Amino acid sequence: MVKNSLSWILILFLLVSLLNNCLNSKVQKEINQKNTFLDNLRKLYSSGDSSQWPKPVLDPESAPTFVEIGHLPDVEFPKDNPYSSEKELLGKTLFFDPRLSKSNQIACASCHDPELGWGDSRTVSFGHDRQLGTRNAMTILNAAFAKSLFWDGRATSLEEQSQMPIQDQREMSEHIDIAAGKIAKIKGYEILFEKAFGDKTVTKDRISKAIATFERTVKSSPSKFDAFIDGKSEVYTNDELMGLHLFRTKAQCINCHNSGYFSNNRFENVGTSLLGEKGEDLGRYAVTKVADDAGKFRVPGLREVSKTAPYLHNGYMTSLKEVIEFYSKGNPEYSQKRSTIYEGITLHSQKSGMVRMLELSDEEISQLEAFLRTLSSKTKKIDLPELPK
Numbered sequence: 001m002v003k004n005s006l007s008w009i010l011i012l013f014l015l016v017s018l019l020n021n022c023l024n025s026k027v028q029k030e031i032n033q034k035n036t037f038l039d040n041l042r043k044l045y046s047s048g049d050s051s052q053w054p055k056p057v058l059d060p061e062s063a064p065t066f067v068e069i070g071h072l073p074d075v076e077f078p079k080d081n082p083y084s085s086e087k088e089l090l091g092k093t094l095f096f097d098p099r100l101s102k103s104n105q106i107a108c109a110s111c112h113d114p115e116l117g118w119g120d121s122r123t124v125s126f127g128h129d130r131q132l133g134t135r136n137a138m139t140i141l142n143a144a145f146a147k148s149l150f151w152d153g154r155a156t157s158l159e160e161q162s163q164m165p166i167q168d169q170r171e172m173s174e175h176i177d178i179a180a181g182k183i184a185k186i187k188g189y190e191i192l193f194e195k196a197f198g199d200k201t202v203t204k205d206r207i208s209k210a211i212a213t214f215e216r217t218v219k220s221s222p223s224k225f226d227a228f229i230d231g232k233s234e235v236y237t238n239d240e241l242m243g244l245h246l247f248r249t250k251a252q253c254i255n256c257h258n259s260g261y262f263s264n265n266r267f268e269n270v271g272t273s274l275l276g277e278k279g280e281d282l283g284r285y286a287v288t289k290v291a292d293d294a295g296k297f298r299v300p301g302l303r304e305v306s307k308t309a310p311y312l313h314n315g316y317m318t319s320l321k322e323v324i325e326f327y328s329k330g331n332p333e334y335s336q337k338r339s340t341i342y343e344g345i346t347l348h349s350q351k352s353g354m355v356r357m358l359e360l361s362d363e364e365i366s367q368l369e370a371f372l373r374t375l376s377s378k379t380k381k382i383d384l385p386e387l388p389k
Contacts, residue, residue: 042233043233045228046236056248056254061353066254066264075217083216088217090196094210096384097387099182101179102128106127108211111137112137114380117139118140119308122137122315123314128169131170142218142303145263151297152297160208177204179207180207183202188389224375225371237370240370240373243367246364252354256299263302268296270331270351272313272316272331275339275348285342303377304376305320306376307376320369321365327358328357331351
């Protein structure tokens with residue numbers, strides 16, 4: 001009896017040992033396969049040649065305009081507003097000068113603070129008489145690469161854009177001609193205008209050109225991402241590497257966020273316009289009056305995205321994780337938030353087909369966030385200009 005029991009115990013021990021060895025072997029095989037996969041990805045993505053990268057997962061509607069992600073190109077300045085260091089200095093000075101506003105207390109930099117990612121970290125900004133704006137202040141970082149400005153694209157150039165906040169009653173609330181007149185009366189500006197434009201004359205056009213010139217110089221420095229794709233394969237963790245791969249494949253972020261600017265420079269409807277509800281925003285429609293544009297907003301670039309919270313046109317989301325989860329779930333829109341009557345016209349918000357359920361795991365969401373953080377560069381210290389008297 002004892003002998004039989006010992007035999008069975010020995011058999012069970014051997015079976016457990018065999019099963020354990022098999023499991024360990026399977027686990028080790030899976031680990032080896034994962035490591036091989038990551039090593040291969042690391043080699044491809046850090047090769048310095050994006051043609052070797054895995055094929056991106058693209059939606060048919062994004063494929064025709066797709067440009068692979070990569071480095072930011074050089075900034076191009078308009079022929080009618082070429083760059084000069086003197087014009088940049090004038091523009092920088094005007095950008096930080098609150099005397100362009102009606103109250104003499106609000107400057108462009110009030111909503112575009114260099115220490116806050118050239119935004120203001122608010123859901124919406126405070127303007128003249130502490131009025132609240134209606135949209136989140138977009139960062140001016142890399143604005144040189146945007147083909148249109150503001151969430152609805154109502155400005156087609158930085159020269160045009162620079163005048164609009166000055167005249168907006170909720171923002172700086174000053175007539176541009178009056179603002180130009182105020183600047184013209186400040187003796188210390190004479191030399192700055194003369195060096196920038198050849199004479200002391202102050203005009204609204206020159207103010208716009210100078211500010212736009214400065215804004216075009218507000219460009220991201222090379223980031224961890226740039227170093228990685230240039231061959232420094234060791235700078236990325238495995239999670240950051242997987243986040244990059246997910247960005248281009250399963251998560252399909254690259255459909256809208258492509259090119260070195262990480263934006264397709266188009267207008268997309270992600271289902272956040274809240275038509276017919278409190279907080280309704282018609283988006284691009286307010287500019288074009290094209291019904292299909294209701295609820296569409298400009299796709300922002302993602303460089304420095306870890307510094308530019310809160311997110312979306314209404315500043316509704318406060319963290320990158322929240323944004324990624326939003327897209328992972330495909331933002332299921334409620335029917336009562338999809339239509340409105342505006343000036344007698346019924347408008348419908350048709351969410352883009354590219355916004356759909358992705359079912360990303362918690363690990364994948366974390367990996368995507370890790371990658372997005374590598375798109376931010378070291379914050380540059382900005383020396384504030386001395387305002388002329």
